[in-house]
Amino acid sequence: MIREVIVVEGKSDTAAVRRAVQADTIETNGSAVDESVLKRIELAHARRGVIVLTDPDHAGERIRKIVAARVPGCKHAFLSQEEALRGEDVGVENASPETIRRALANLRTEVPGAEPQIFWSDILRAGLTGRADSASRRWEAGLALGIGYCNAKQFLKRCVMFQITRDEFAAAIAGLNGGKASENGEV
CATH class of the missing domain: 3.40.1360.10 (Dna Topoisomerase Vi A Subunit; Chain: A, domain 2)
Known part of the structure; x- marks a missing residue:
């Protein structure tokens, strides 16, 4: 139960x-x-x-x-x-x-008032917005993080609200990039 x-x-x-x-x-x-x-x-x-x-x-x-x-x-x-x-x-x-x-x-x-560990610059660097394949990347990253699919602004909000750590975020993005934290090696 x-x-x-x-x-x-x-x-x-x-x-x-x-x-x-x-x-x-x-x-x-x-x-x-x-x-x-x-x-x-x-x-x-x-x-x-x-x-x-x-x-x-x-x-x-x-x-x-x-x-x-x-x-x-x-x-x-x-x-x-x-x-x-x-x-x-x-x-x-x-x-x-x-x-x-x-x-x-x-x-x-949900953790109201949580201090962010993920920022808009991380969303951009990870290719979760601003690219032709950003929606599919958010879809896969959302599945990996257990936060569902949403637009880029809502994705960032969920990362903050659910206190997604930099390590969790990096692991999810690495899954999209063949094992690299980002396509240029940054988180």
Whole structure:
């Protein structure tokens, strides 16, 4: 049984989570997260802790941001779009139990007010923005770091929020560059 309450978008997501693990969930009922749901999430966080597991799409990211802004210090589990894809539908409900268990085993905890270890210059040097292949590089680096896919500004924000270390970042980038920390040898 997972101690924390898992925040998901809907009933199908709850069913998928329960196929994978024993856990309680709170459903946001889509991206229009209302005040009563946010109050339940706050209470769950205060009493048991909260894990946010939303769809790897725009609406899921919107929900994740709303919850994180209202309830700082949440834990976050991420699925890639490929892991949550069935046909053209992307969602937690499509993920296998093994994939959900892996995402829950690789939680990232938000640390409000964290001192950054990764900076915009690191994002640029790593080719995570400003290149034709930057989106695919962010995709792979996000998978390696367990922070999901996002645009370059959000990628940096997640690196800071989840206290990604320089060593973790360098290892993820080395995986993209055939073992080198960056294409020019720098972190």
